[in-house]
Amino acid sequence: MRLLKLVPDDTNIHFLKWRVPFFVVSGLLILLSWVMIFVNGLNLGVDFIGGQMIRVTFAQSAEAPVAALRGEVEKLGYGEPTIQRFGQPNQVSIRMKLPEGSEKDPGLSEAMATKITTAIKAAHPDARVDGVDSVSGKVSGELYATGMKALVFAMIAISIYIWVRFEWQFGVGALFALVHDVSLTLGLFAVTHMEFDLNIVAAILTIIGYSLNDTIVVYDRIRENLKKFRRMPLPELLDLSVNETLARTVMTSLTLLITLAALLLLGPKVIFGFTAAITLGIFVGTYSSIYMAAPILIWLKVTSNSFVPTETELERQERLARERG
Structure with a gap:
């Protein structure tokens, strides 16, 4: 019996072909989200306003x-x-x-x-x-401040981790993708005026974790391919890397969305906002890993030499001596 493959092995989608239009759309969505947040505000729950x-x-x-x-x-x-x-x-x-x-x-x-x-x-x-x-008002103020700090520190810590593990350009790309995901989620609550409480902060932290996981998988494949295909143009290499991880991305997102759809339709109303936030987060997290985190590496000047160890003068002389001998 043949296994069902949602993404064929020979899939070759040119994602990077549309990187500029998608970046423009994403930038406008981020801007619109923050405009709605400042104009409409968030419908803060008792957790945050007392x-x-x-x-x-x-x-x-x-x-x-x-x-x-x-x-x-x-x-x-x-x-x-x-x-x-x-x-x-x-x-x-x-x-x-x-x-x-x-x-x-x-x-x-x-x-x-x-x-x-x-x-x-x-x-x-x-x-x-x-x-x-x-x-109480004092407790609610502390909860709001702590919740916002948790979101900011989580994104910064994640970017530092990716910076150390890869290169600084990857850390910047991951941070931009996370800002995109969090902004659009907050924009959803500003537009719909659903209640924003501690449960939603937990949902956003979950989205950050999911988006990071998806981004690291793509970045890890990009790093491997940068070492393997030194002469391949970067846009083609990024397309190759995204296509190679696409099966994993689709299966992970699809299984999560099936569960979330059941919760949205049949789950209790008290967790509707939490479920809606994570559902949107799955879409924007997957989208940002492909169209935000990967293409930005081109503009940040990542090259095939990014992961080649720098050779010292002594190492160079020893290498030349071995080649002559």
């Missing part, structure tokens, strides 16, 4: 009565709530600032949550409280 979030489902209603809820909660005297649809049209999240003094007396937060949920259930008998989360 406060209390109450998730409510109206079981007997097609849509949640957002306007009525806002008025009912405001009457309780805890300030203006932030109410957004969460998941299905009949599901909402109600975010409230913590009452003054709650840092010293956590009971005040519990009392506020109890009063709000009681008022909602009294006005809407079909209301079901799915969860109540509370995070």
